[in-house]
Amino acid sequence: MIVRKDFAYVFPEKLAVGSVGFASAVRRWIGPLVLIVIAAALPFAISNYHVFELTLVMIYAIAVLGLNILTGYNGQISLGHGGFFAAGAYTAAILLHRYGVPYWATVPPAALICFALGVLFGLPALRFEGPYLALVTLAMAVATPQLLKYFDNWTGGQQGINLPKVQPPPGLGIDRDRWLYLVVLVVLLVAMRVAANLLNGRTGRAFVAIRDHPIAAAAMGINTARYKTLAFGTSTMFTGIAGALSAIVISFVAPESFTLFLSLSFLVGSAVGGIATIGGAIVGGLFIVFVPNFANDISDAAPWAIYGLAMLLFMYVMPRGVVGSLGPWLARLTPKNQLTAPKSDDEHRGRLL
Amino acid sequence: MTVKLMTATGLSAAGLILSVALACAAGQYGPGASDTEIKIGNTVPYSGPASSYGVNGKVDAAYFAMINEQGGINGRKINFISRDDSYSPPKTVELVRQMVEQDQVLLIFHSLGTPPNMAIHGYLNDNKVPQLFIATGADQWNDPKHFPWTMMWLPSYGAEAHIYAHYILKNLPNAKIGVLYQNDDYGKDYLNGLRDGLGDKAGKMIVATQSYETSDPTVDSQIVALQGSGADVLLTAAIPKFAAQAIRKVYDIGWKPVHFLNTVGNSVGTVMKPAGLEKGADIISTAFAKDPTDPQWQSTSEYKDWVAFMNKAGLSANTTDIQTVFAYSAAQTMVAVLKACGDNLTRENVMRQAASLHALQLPMLLPGITLSTGPDDFSPIKQMQLEKFNGTIWKLFGEVMSGT
Numbered sequence: 073m074i075v076r077k078d079f080a081y082v083f084p085e086k087l088a089v090g091s092v093g094f095a096s097a098v099r100r101w102i103g104p105l106v107l108i109v110i111a112a113a114l115p116f117a118i119s120n121y122h123v124f125e126l127t128l129v130m131i132y133a134i135a136v137l138g139l140n141i142l143t144g145y146n147g148q149i150s151l152g153h154g155g156f157f158a159a160g161a162y163t164a165a166i167l168l169h170r171y172g173v174p175y176w177a178t179v180p181p182a183a184l185i186c187f188a189l190g191v192l193f194g195l196p197a198l199r200f201e202g203p204y205l206a207l208v209t210l211a212m213a214v215a216t217p218q219l220l221k222y223f224d225n226w227t228g229g230q231q232g233i234n235l236p237k238v239q240p241p242p243g244l245g246i247d248r249d250r251w252l253y254l255v256v257l258v259v260l261l262v263a264m265r266v267a268a269n270l271l272n273g274r275t276g277r278a279f280v281a282i283r284d285h286p287i288a289a290a291a292m293g294i295n296t297a298r299y300k301t302l303a304f305g306t307s308t309m310f311t312g313i314a315g316a317l318s319a320i321v322i323s324f325v326a327p328e329s330f331t332l333f334l335s336l337s338f339l340v341g342s343a344v345g346g347i348a349t350i351g352g353a354i355v356g357g358l359f360i361v362f363v364p365n366f367a368n369d370i371s372d373a374a375p376w377a378i379y380g381l382a383m384l385l386f387m388y389v390m391p392r393g394v395v396g397s398l399g400p401w402l403a404r405l406t407p408k409n410q411l412t413a414p415k416s417d418d419e420h421r422g423r424l425l
Numbered sequence: 426m427t428v429k430l431m432t433a434t435g436l437s438a439a440g441l442i443l444s445v446a447l448a449c450a451a452g453q454y455g456p457g458a459s460d461t462e463i464k465i466g467n468t469v470p471y472s473g474p475a476s477s478y479g480v481n482g483k484v485d486a487a488y489f490a491m492i493n494e495q496g497g498i499n500g501r502k503i504n505f506i507s508r509d510d511s512y513s514p515p516k517t518v519e520l521v522r523q524m525v526e527q528d529q530v531l532l533i534f535h536s537l538g539t540p541p542n543m544a545i546h547g548y549l550n551d552n553k554v555p556q557l558f559i560a561t562g563a564d565q566w567n568d569p570k571h572f573p574w575t576m577m578w579l580p581s582y583g584a585e586a587h588i589y590a591h592y593i594l595k596n597l598p599n600a601k602i603g604v605l606y607q608n609d610d611y612g613k614d615y616l617n618g619l620r621d622g623l624g625d626k627a628g629k630m631i632v633a634t635q636s637y638e639t640s641d642p643t644v645d646s647q648i649v650a651l652q653g654s655g656a657d658v659l660l661t662a663a664i665p666k667f668a669a670q671a672i673r674k675v676y677d678i679g680w681k682p683v684h685f686l687n688t689v690g691n692s693v694g695t696v697m698k699p700a701g702l703e704k705g706a707d708i709i710s711t712a713f714a715k716d717p718t719d720p721q722w723q724s725t726s727e728y729k730d731w732v733a734f735m736n737k738a739g740l741s742a743n744t745t746d747i748q749t750v751f752a753y754s755a756a757q758t759m760v761a762v763l764k765a766c767g768d769n770l771t772r773e774n775v776m777r778q779a780a781s782l783h784a785l786q787l788p789m790l791l792p793g794i795t796l797s798t799g800p801d802d803f804s805p806i807k808q809m810q811l812e813k814f815n816g817t818i819w820k821l822f823g824e825v826m827s828g829t
């Protein structure tokens with residue numbers, strides 16, 4: 073019985089299709105489908121400003137999702153993801169501004185470049201563990217604004233780059249804000265699906281095994297160097313895609329947009345949402361966008377004290393993040409919920425591959 | 426009964442007509458304006474690395490609070506909504522959209538910094554929302570043809586360079602000019618402003634230009650190269666760190682050009698003192714506002730009013746910071762424009778009034794310096810006065826000059 077439950081945890085799809093069949097598959101998909109329909113209909117019920125705000129939430133969610141893959145699943149701490157976010161944003165901006173590439177075509181190159189950058193950065197990162205890796209990536213976060221100013225032939229330096237406004241396709245009858253919301257929503261859904269496939273499969277189990285016990289993982293035959301670099305590349309690819317989308321939505325990039333604080337926000341969003349979860353990224357996005365504004369509404373004088381307090385409160389009440397803590401509880405209500413990742417309990421350790 | 430009814434009807438009809446007439450007299454309103462209130466939005470970095478500029482928002486808020494205490498503008502209170510963008514452009518966009526779309530402000534006033542303003546420039550102009558008296562000096566902002574909803578306040582870098590050009594043409598007609606500038610839009614604004622001001626003589630008079638990157642360790646080699654070109658006039662368009670290096674190097678190599686120094690890098694505390702006070706003697710720069718640390722103003726009633734305002738606002742610690750003088754004067758400009766709007770507080774009329782300032786005098790600007798704008802001129806302050814460093818402080822000299 074225990075074995076079977078465990079099996080369901082790691083291979084939920086196989087179990088669902090193999091054991092119950094079509095009716096169960098429908099039941100399994102109905103929840104997510106309803107959520108997707110609500111998400112797609114939502115912008116038509118709220119004001120443009122709120123549509124814009126939620127678009128930002130989804131963009132930050134994609135970035136946090138990237139960080140979750142690296143930090144949550146693979147155990148490598150990065151304080152430098154703002155730098156990869158910037159790389160994605162500037163790739164999109166330069167392609168749009170210099171070469172007149174249509175906005176939707178700037179996202180794949182940004183993803184590729186950020187994947188390559190992540191792999192390159194991941195190679196030396198192999199030699200650093202825990203806090204040392206955090207320091208190396210911190211250096212990158214600190215250097216990003218200055219690097220952007222240095223290469224001002226490409227980046228426009230201090231002044232940044234103003235981008236043409238995206239025009240929604242004519243004939244659809246929706247405005248720019250709602251169109252961009254839908255575009256970002258599609259990217260977010262694809263990103264979450266890709267992440268789920270990756271993390272629930274062989275690669276994801278290798279990531280987790282390396283996180284939990286690198287020596288045991290290596291002993292089991294996992295190529296730790298390869299998987300750690302892959303985790304880095306995948307992670308920065310997601311964050312780079314988010315960066316490209318942010319450049320498109322804000323239609324402006326400047327070095328000041330990508331300070332150390334952005335990198336820290338990602339980590340905060342990741343921890344608050346649930347560091348080793350996929351759904352937690354959305355909570356992280358909500359936190360990044362709304363909590364600073366909320367803190368500002370409460371106190372003009374010390375908004376960051378309120379922000380810190382909110383962070384403490386979340387961490388105290390839900391130490392594994394919102395989704396990390398509520399997920400298992402929800403999973404008990406709906407047995408086939410996929411929101412949470414394999415846990416690193418002793419019970420699961422050693423059986424992951 | 427019938428008579429009574431008729432009287433009542435007649436009275437109410439009269440009342441109705443009267444109230445309609447009153448409503449017309451009470452004026453036209455755009456978003457954010459009403460009989461009792463004018464909503465103004467603003468973004469300033471209260472936190473983050475640029476938080477030293479946050480004092481601008483505090484001075485603005487305190488000034489509007491004082492105006493409200495005195496009865497407001499034509500009976501309307503200013504509701505000043507100032508938010509912290511931490512100098513992060515995406516945050517500025519988010520906050521400004523919130524203020525325009527949710528809070529429904531009439532206009533955005535004195536938002537701070539070039540990148541944050543760049544980020545909201547297009548949005549505000551597309552939506553025809555005034556972006557008034559922004560706190561940044563780049564030349565590009567004065568572009569009413571393409572951006573009819575954006576107006577600057579600080580004198581532009583180009584206008585300042587024009588003033589140096591006028592002075593050189595008049596007093597040093599045979600000058601051979603060397604220029605040291607920062608290799609970005611800010612530095613190039615000065616170089617182009619100088620060329621523009623010299624007119625057709627620019628090609629002959631400017632004998633050498635040298636640029637630096639903000640990542641350069643020093644500007645020593647640039648200064649040596651400029652000296653080697655045979656220049657006898659030097660214009661330094663540099664931020665404080667490099668301005669101080671330039672002053673020291675010029676002195677140390679025994680070069681004695683007539684040295685013009687941009688206002689961006691002429692602070693006594695952050696440039697002249699680190700460079701060595703005696704090394705900066707006789708350098709020429711410009712000013713347009715009364716330096717609160719200059720003893721010659723401290724006995725004037727304008728200064729005393731300003732200090733009293735600052736103390737009452739709880740900003741006594743900032744009375745040596747010239748930024749607070751700028752913010753105080755910018756808020757006064759805003760109040761003057763709103764007063765001129767009368768009861769027509771539409772966004773169109775606000776822009777119209779902002780673009781028809783005529784010789785507006787402000788107490789903390791130098792005597793003789795006034796603000797003027799027109800449909801093709803969105804740069805209110807174009808006049809400045811030259812000043813010379815005497816080894817301790819800047820001493821004004823000559824007349825107020827115009828930078829157009």
